[in-house]
Amino acid sequence: MDNSRRSYRRESQETRRADLISATQTLVAEGGPEAATVRAIAARAGVTAGLIRHYFQSKDELTRAAYRSLMDGMTAKGADALESVGASPEERLAAFVSASLRPPVLDAGAVVLWAGYMHKVRNDAELLAVHEAAYTAYRDILQRLIAALKRDVPDAQLRGEAIACNAVIDGLWVEGSILPDAFEPGEIPTLGLRSVGAILGIDLLAHTSMLTDPRKTLA
Amino acid sequence: MDNSRRSYRRESQETRRADLISATQTLVAEGGPEAATVRAIAARAGVTAGLIRHYFQSKDELTRAAYRSLMDGMTAKGADALESVGASPEERLAAFVSASLRPPVLDAGAVVLWAGYMHKVRNDAELLAVHEAAYTAYRDILQRLIAALKRDVPDAQLRGEAIACNAVIDGLWVEGSILPDAFEPGEIPTLGLRSVGAILGIDLLAHTSMLTDPRKTLA
DNA sequence: CGGGAAATTGTGCATCCGTATAATAAAGAG
């Protein structure tokens, strides 16, 4: 009598995996890791819970995939800002910094998502490797942009500058996302540009020729 | 027949609450929020699970208390570094920055603990208030130390400088804790001092007269 | 237009979660 099984469509492996990963990220961003249960993930992805184990050997594996996808996506979004920007090294650096401190990178959900995986990064060797790779990749982009400025600094100093600039960006990214109301509109990107500029000894704010000019919001 | 109930000692309310809070923090730091179950917390604190509800109306309330304690403790540890330090404003600022980037503040467990509460901060008004208060308190200390430098800068600029310095410290704190092997010994505090100095336009490294001199580890 | 591989569903299970509450032990008061 209850021959009423749910009808469904077969999807490609890539699509289903991407959907499940995306659903996981959304749920963690919204309600933290504890909200991302297999049932909730499946519901969000429009499938039933059992399917998860058809594509991932365990929930942990899905978790790892979701974290990998998050980290790759974040650096990619930052690097995207470099595509359509002038050739001036200062302009390129300014665009990269600014893009990292504006939506969609500056986003409370992204921070919660990133933070939600923190302890797994500490306890899982594979995730630690992913984190380190993503961190290094982002910092390398930064270091290359800094090196391109052609100031007269020793190579050894570049590494420290990149680490420091990365740190300011990270710090502003976290607090700017969690406490958006604690800052003026545009204050976060402006402070990022000013701080990175100060660390490098140049004036980055003078090289922001974007549509939404951060200088307008300068105090 | 099994008249074998566990023997116990009565403790003061403050002791028990502190023990339960401490156990919660330890567990979250070690295994993330999901490891901090009522049973695990009770076991770590040396009591049985039922007792938690005698001191806290719910597990959420214990969670909130643990977060409050964490945040208060972190700023307190940083401020402690100001007690036994010379009167020079530069020295005091340098000591504060340096202390925030060394153990016990720079600690992977602390970062995991802090990150583990992130999503609760977003979804719980009370925790958000705690976070904002702690963030503001820390930044105010920083801003006062910066103001004491008696450079000739407009008041409006002080706020931005404090936010930026706070951000560098936060960023270095996170990455330095999670990836300790990615940095040279002493590199993190040194970079913190150099960056904060650059943002403020002064040389902080020249004012670090501590036993463990960060200049020794300069590249 | 079958037939067969496999993608997807549905169900059940052991375990763990937070909470409620009754039973008991400890410790101070008189």
Added chain:
DNA sequence: CTCTTTATTATACGGATGCACAATTTCCCG
């Protein structure tokens, strides 16, 4: 030394969780 208070233990309950596995549907291939 007993009485009273209450801190603490112990047990039970309903619900949720990750996972295993059998049943069913889809869709491609010949």
